[in-house]
Amino acid sequence: RSLEGLGFELPPIGAYGVGMVFLPQDESVRSKIQRLLEEYAQAEGQEVLGWRDVPVDNSGISQTARDVEPVVRQIFVGRGGNCNSVQDFERKLFVIRKQVEHRVTASLEVGAGGFYLPSMSARTIIYKGMLLASQVGDYYLDLLSPTFTSALALVHQRFSTNTFPSWELAHPFRMIGHNGEFNTLRGNVNWMKARQQALTSPVMGEDLAKLWPLIDEGQSDSASFDNALELLVLGGYTPAQAMMLLIPEAWSGNALMSQERKDFFEYHAPVMEPWDGPAAVAFTDGVQIGATLDRNGLRPARYVVTKDDLVILASEVGVLPIKEENIAHKWRLEPGKMLLIDTDQGRIIGDEEIKETLIAKRDYGALLRESAVSLSDLKAAKTQKVSRDTRGLLDIQQSFGFTQEDIKFVLTPMAESGQEPTASMGNDSPLAVLSDKNKSLYSYFKQLFAQVTNPPVDPIREELVMSLISYIGPKPNLLGVDYSTVTKRLQVSQPILGFDDYEALLNIGQLTDGAFDSEVIDTTFVRDDGPDGMERALSAICEQAERAVHKGKTILILSDSAVDQARVAIPALLATSGVHH
Template sequence: HIELSKDFFEEQIKITGHHTHKNDQLCVGMIFLPRNDYGAQEACRTIVEHELLSNNFYIFGWRHVPVKAKVLGIKANDTRPEIEQILFSPIVKTGSEELEKNIYIVRKKIEKKITQSQLKDFYISSISSRSIIYKGMFLAEHLSDFYPDLLDKRFVSRFSIFHQRYSTNTFPSWELAQPFRILAHNGEINTLKGNVNWMKTHEQGLESDLYPNIEDLKPILKSGSSDTACLDAVFELLTRSGRLLPLVKMMLMPEAWSKRSKIIPQAYRDMYNYLNSVIEPWDGPAAIAATDGNWILAATDRNGLRPLRYTITKDKILFAGSETGMVPVQEENIIYRGRVGPGQMIAVNLDEGVYYNDKKIKDFLSKNPIYKKFSQNLIEISKKFNNLEEFNLSEGDELRQKQYAAGISIEDLEMILHPMVEDKKEAVGSMGDDTPAAVLSDIYRPLSHFFRQNFSQVTNPPIDSLRENRVMSLNTRIGNLQNILGEDLFNKKSYLLESPVLSNAQFKKLFEVLNDEYREIDCTFDAEDSEINLKKELKRIQTEAEIAVREGAKHIILTDEKISAKKIGIPIILATGAVQTHLVNHGLRKFTSLNIKSAECLDVHYFAVLIGVGATTVNPYLAFDCIYQRYQKKIFGKLTFTECVSNYIKAVNDGLLKVMSKLGISVISSYRGGLNFSGLGLSRALVAEYFPGMYSKISGIGVSGIEKMIRTQHQKAFRGNVISLPIGGFYKFRKGGEQHSNQAMTMHMLQTAVATDSYDLYKKYSKIINEQHPLNLRDLLDFNLIKKPILIEEVESITNIRKRFGSGSMSLGALSKEAHETLAIAMNRIGGASCSGEGGEDARRAIPKENGDNANSRVKQIASARFGVTAEYLNNCDEIEIKISQGAKPGEGGQLPGFKVTAEIATLRHSTPGVTLISPPPHHDIYSIEDLSQLIYDLKQINPKAKIGVKLVSSTGIGTIAAGVAKAKADVILISGHSGGTGASPLTSVKYAGLPWEIGLTEANQILTLNGLRHEVILRTDGGIKTGRD
């Protein structure tokens, strides 16, 4: 991305037979056209010309851009577009900013017409009077080989933005190559789904005097764009609407300031308060270089997890990039070297020729007086919550019936609620999940069970919510989301909460403060009216919400408090999704907050789903009734009821931070409405209507199925003889509860078969497992047998088949020394492979025993903490496995308490006995696919004979990640299922994070095949595999 060379392009215009005049404002569009469809090419040119001529531009002509295709790879050349430039100028001379704005409008009109005409493979790389972009799918060193234009000495520019990458979260394509029109970006936008959803809302309210017909600019975000392309489109909208480029950076990628507010200047606090109320942050591990032609800047996001270093020379040249030695500079010519810290930026005003460091930029921008006025109107409601007296709403039979109707079991109260109140933290469990997916269950499961949490792996790192808490925030703003192109927000009252989770007393106080600006909508329906069904009731709720907003309600309350014998509660997640989607589609969501009073909401996952589908605040009133019931029975010891409520909210808040951190998301406003889940067993029609944008790979239950489910549960709850709640059995096997694949009888049968070497008993065991009620997706599949079987001699031998087996990657510490060694010996005996896990391994085990047994683990694991990793460790193996995620808690780290760190474990892990050992959520040297590639290269240098494997967890989009890992030169990719075991993990992670391996393995296989990479890697899987059929 460089400045336009006027001399060069004036000569190209002469070649077309035209002449330029001294005052002509020369403009050039760099355009990709469909190469092999000449009719489509001509149609595209016609649209471009028509829009330029219709908007008072004079066209000099088209120029075929010379290229050398021989430097391209096969796929890049097959998809190569026809690359042409259109040369034009405005008929009436105008100011530079006005001209760029007019060109922007024309480009948006062209893109809209192209889409309406259903023309494919058209893309405007750049169109400007200031700069031009040359980009494509080729190696970085071939840029000037492919585009000989760039070798012309007349290409002189005050700036240059250069970017090289390989596609990791999208399919490679010419139009998605970087740089984009404003920026180039190294990293990934973790908050993308939420940002895209909220932009649909912002789009509806766009207003600006600069754009008399604002509809010309819509849609702002193009479907199918990459995260960087989306961020670039919003950067472009805001800069072309009159905002300075550095200010746009602070709006979209602010620094982490809320927990440092007492040590930063008041003017900064006022500015950030204002900017954070205008638009949600676009967070991620990100370093950007950006220009609007007037300013050029280099910046990082709040976490600073992408390197960005810079050098300033005596001849006033600024170099900034992800690598220090990117451009060779003589040492004696350097004035200053530095790095751009988290949330910081450096910039140059090109017209002034002035360099701005981070402080100078923020001092300059924070002088706007509207920021102070806005802060004076910001009401911090949380300060009004001091000394509130908590209360409950229901007791006795009424409480028990509501609990039953909401699907709350005794197990939920004892295993989930109790630890949250007593310990202020989520309940922790071990091993994996051996219960059926909700859609396969025979017992009532709340709608939250159909949502699986997404998480970060490889292409972007998760955050450590405990040790990086300073960059995270649950601050929740209540009030209109104003026009993002205007500056009228400072007159409006805005409200700030420290958390979206509110107690009964806090919720009551909030709406006392909000006075009469809210409308309450009943989310129950008549149990006895045969004319009523769930579909109609969802439509009623949507209509009531729309009318309320149109009549001026600034806050909507969705409540199921009226649940009774005559009233059935609608799953509040479904109601919230319905209202959120309806208001977004009608351009009304920005005018109101969405506040939830829920009976079903109990565990952290339910809160995460509610906020993820769009809730602003949540009041789990029935959870507080449950707490009060147990408080009255003195179950919580000396804790007061208010302390019990406070502890529970603290546990939920920490849990929400944990869920966000798995995605690498720092602030709740960027998580809200992002639908960062994968549906499992929800019908695609239901998802498309109420949760658009969420993936549901396996279709299933729809609105009518949910209605049948809640009606049945309601009848059981209010049948009149409910003495106690259901036992549960979701977390632990209970007779009469949820089904588990690991049951006492079958486990005893397996252990006996192994101990007595009884193949017949094993066959009985496997028959029971294979014929039990379907618990897994694979249980729904059957073999497509052929009529004439082949001879057994033609089948791969048992010896070879056993070489494909591996044991789990449990470390010494999670397993005893005896168990760990025994597994290794057994796997070595059969020719399989055991994995050391992340806890290191005694080098003496590499020496065979006297009887010939070998206790050495053939696979050595490298995890985020690098415990026990030495050169000797890495050379005592046939394979090295890099653990990115594990099935039981993807996106999370681990912690071995000090009392478990014995002298032996400390020796193996090169640590100190008694000191707590922490495995951070990310590898701190793997923040991108390029970093992973570097580690794989390094490991191959230290042990050239070993295969290098990468352990991932099944998730939506795993195929594209697997393709990136294959490009990084991994030899093995392991796709773990969600049901894997662990030493300890929050129960909500064990139960709700990740997908079955059947989905991930299938997707990885398909995408690797489509990209021509399948033959490059061994695909492996694990997670709950028990029999030959599995």
């Protein structure tokens, strides 16, 4: 009805998509962006049906929000002949959106109140902004229409814990609303970048290359997680399976979990690193809508099911007034558990059914037996041995910058007890950058997380949700959803390697019949060459690493064991990050 007089008609549902677009107030820039959207849509074989101004009323919003308020428009895109299904169309709209975002970021000065695409989909439309929850309905006049209906709705009002408030960072994002923090964000984003060259997708095909960079710099942790979820869902995973990869429940130490479920999580562990931290995440692809809780259960999530088939999930009960006699069921999300509503099937699916259905599709135990190699099971007998260091212990300690305090209060307790040393809360030592003493490179870096809103976790009493298991070697194809290629994975039980472990890595090619192959790269440089010598050595290390990969080496061992009076070790943190990036 609101399209009357705009000069175009809409095809049937599923045959068109709607892009919700935040545009700059500058008319010339706005026109350029609109042309870009049309050009990319047409280049991808889709039909641009027309544009619509979204009616808004900004009289009730704050002056701060009004100062950076965008122009809100909708673009309507008809499904092209190269899309055989709505899901194919969703992928094309995703590709169009990402290309336009990259082009605008690279070529136009947008500035405050600039360009952003809250949604571009044939299934969902996102109305959001730098608004209070109570202002959304009054700001977007569409929401006041009695004919505006939906089978599902995802609503979230957030507090800006890690970022400043803005129109584009308001929740929800394209697929999620998120209460919490992802403390592993930097690592998750870096690993996603590292996958770019090796990633292939049977459903995305050549379009996959158009998506990068997948996660833009400067976003919030929630926006970055949303980008990752989009890739998985549009790359072939179901929303529930994608969420199980991104936020897995605690499994390795859970004696009550079935072996089949453990096999599922163990098989997928090297496929995707957990996005870890306190998190309650509601998610939807427009057909299914659900929610999951982090494995520690550090955010509240409660739900109510009414007798007239309304499901309400929120951080607490009583968000909407529901009479007690109309409630059929109420409960809470438990740590690592999931709730799902499928609008196609018209039913609620509980955590047990969700996961058992997914697990039953493959024999993950068989896949593990085919792919998993445990470092502790490898024996380095009759192969190259590591020569034990005969140099003075004090000389080695001094060459790596250890202090008496490190030896007494950190290393000795760890060696004697096998546990992390305990200490009183607080650290009154000066920041490394302000200290007048020589500090190791590690001292300049701190964990990045929102400390105030992250409850402390005890790794001893909460051992169930902790694991030190790591994986070495090539990562499986994240979008290899057909499981046609099984990638060998080398599992390490804890991050500190002993002599036997190191010997096994040196001889990994022989011990695994060529499934893995390693190369040692020296990370020391001549002391007399000074800082320039270290820079040249670092470049040489990166070049040697690249050559080794081209030769088929699957494990690179960065070794500073050659350190002596004439050679200085490049800090392992610097050498490792140089090779990774």
